[in-house]
Amino acid sequence: MKYVKVFLFSSILxxxxxxxxxxxxxxxxxxxxIVAGLFxxxxxxxxxGITDFVSGKKLGGKGSxxxxQQDDLSLHVGIEDAFERCKQSLTLLKDVEIKEENKQEGSLVAHTGATWKTFGEVVNIQLxxxxxxxTHIHIESRPLAKQTLIDYGKNYENVKTIRDSLEPKANTELSSS
Incomplete structure (x- = not known):
C-alpha cells in the first residue's frame, strides 16, 4: 500500500x-x-521501492x-539502573537530543536529526x-514527519541500536506496525 501512495503522490505532484x-x-x-506524471x-x-527493499534486506529480515518500529524487552536490574542504561543507549544514535526525561514515570523521549533517509525520528522509551x-522496557521509533512512507530501515536501525546496547541482560522480540 505504501508504494501505491508513493506512486500517487509523486505522479500527481x-x-x-x-x-x-x-x-x-x-x-x-x-x-x-498526465503522461509525464504517470511515467x-x-x-x-x-x-x-527497490532502495527501500534493499535497505531492509541489509538490516536483516525479509526486505522492507x-x-x-517497536520492541519490548526485560532487563534484570532495578528501574533506576534501567533508566540510566536507556538514557545512555540513546546517546548511541546519531544527532540525538533528549526532549523529555521523567524518572518517576519511567519515560524518555528523544529526537534525532535529519539524514538522507528521513527528516528525523522520535524515539520513545517507556520503563x-x-x-x-x-524492569520491562518498551522502545518505539517513528518518523518525525508523520506523512513519511519510506524510511529505508532508519527506525528499525534506531530500535535495534538501543536494544543491542541493552541486550546482554535482556529477553527481546522486535516487531513493526
Missing amino acids: FGVAMGLLFTLLGEDGVSSG FGLFMTVVL KGVH REEDFTV
Missing part, C-alpha cells in the same frame, strides 16, 4: 507541475502533464520494514518495574 509548465509553453498541458510516478515508485530486580 509532478503531473500538475509539468501540466502547468506545458500550458505556459503553449502546448497541451493537461495530457502532457515519473512509476519511475519514482520503482527506484524508491515499516516506518513505525515499567515488574519487581525490584526486573
